[in-house]
Amino acid sequence: MAYLNPAGEFTRDQRYIATRITADGRDGFPVEAGRYRLVVSRACPWANRAIIVRRLLGLENALSMGVTGPTHDERSWTFDLDPDGRDPVLGIERLQEAFLKRYPDYDKGITVPAIVDVPTGEVVTNDFPQITLDLSLEWTAFHRDGAPRLWPDELREEMDQVNAVVFKNVNNGVYRAGFAGTQEAYEKAYDRLFARLDWLSERLGRQRYLVGDQITEADVRLFTTLVRFDAVYHGHFKCNRQKLSEMPVLWAYARDLFQTPGFGDTIDFTHIKRHYYQVHRDVNPSGIVPSGPDPSTWTTAHGREELGGRPFGDGTPPPPPPASEAVQESA
Known part of the structure; x- marks a missing residue:
């Protein structure tokens, strides 16, 4: 598979399946506990958003989760972590099967996160920004007691503005x-990325969280890129002006979130490194996966409490993940 664009600038294919799962079922897919399965890879930053939001909101019992292996081929993500190589709920070997079940001529990317309708085995959506927004605003009947407000009405406009520039220059940058x-x-991409990281450092130097005084989805979206920065983006993607660990404000901010229940307990550095270094062979032809960096540095003191803020607002931290969803290896 080729990832480098020989013509120059990389352009992300953003043609996602826009069907939504909503409380009123207006797209034909009403919110129902147990009906759908969220398919993710722990390697993917876009899927990592959905894993974190699902954890913070306490949707584990309402929306089951299938985890693919960290690598894939041209056909799609596979369920090679499961004993027989099949997702135990959907009964499929590849996520591709759910896409083709709904669209036999589907010719776009087979991406995670994706939500699959269990009764039919058909994919419902892979529109990753809308998936997490709907988990917050449409699945409220199944939120845990004490779930945080990840999209507060009073912060929505500012969040949209911040998310847009973070996506353009950092997440996709x-x-x-x-x-x-x-x-x-x-x-050009390098300069935009580090200019935005400098902007974020200045912003986060005076406030604990990205928007407001509590964790919102804006923090989730930034975190999933920052947590991969030193392990992957610094070397593999040549984003090497500095490591995250050499940017004091962002490094402290990222560790603060990592040590918050629902964030660091979703991270598998082994899966992350295997995906990028083994799948992107035109970037890393040898497929050799680096041994470092040392993940234990993520648990060191960060001092961000001095900036105040309430991580979960009027809510509470999520409980530990179910044993079946705990990250088994993170080094």
């Missing part, structure tokens, strides 16, 4: 650098 096919395209 690292890919624009890593998959650039020309020096000019790479340098």
Whole structure:
């Protein structure tokens, strides 16, 4: 599979299945406990958002989760972590099967996260920004007691503004650098990325969280890129002006979130490194996966409590993940 764009700038294919699962079922898919399965990879930052939001909101009993292996081929993600190589609920070997079940001529990306309708085995949506928004606003009947408000009404406009620039220059910015096919395209993406990281450092130097005084989805979206930065983006994607661990404010902010229940307990650094270094063979032809960095540094003191803020607002931390969903290896 080729990821580098020989013409220059990397452009993400954002043609996602826009069907929504809503409280009123207006798209034909009403919110129902036990009906749907969230399919994720722990390697993928976009899927990691959904894993974290599901944990914070306490939707484990309402929305089951299937976890693919960290690597894939041109056909799609596979369930090679399960004993017989099949998802135990959907009974399929590849996520591709759920997409083709609904759209036999589907010709776009087979991406995670994806939500599958269990009774029919058909994919419902892989629109990752909408998935997490709907988990917050449409699945409220199944939120745990004490679930945080990840999309507060009074912060929505500011969150939309911050999320837009973070997506363009950071979340997707690292890919624009890593998959650039020309020096000019790479340098343009590199400059935009670090200019935005400097902006974020200044912003987060005076407040504990990205928007408001509690964790919102804006923090979730930034975290999933930052937590992969030193392990993958710094070297593999040539985002190497500095490591995250050399940017004091962002490093402290990221560790603060990592040590917050629902964040660090979703992270599998082994899966993350295996995916990027083994799948992107045009970037890393040898497929060799680096041994470092040392994940234990993520648990060191960060001092962000001094900035105040209430991590979960008027809510409470989520309980530990179910044993069946606990990360087994994170080094």
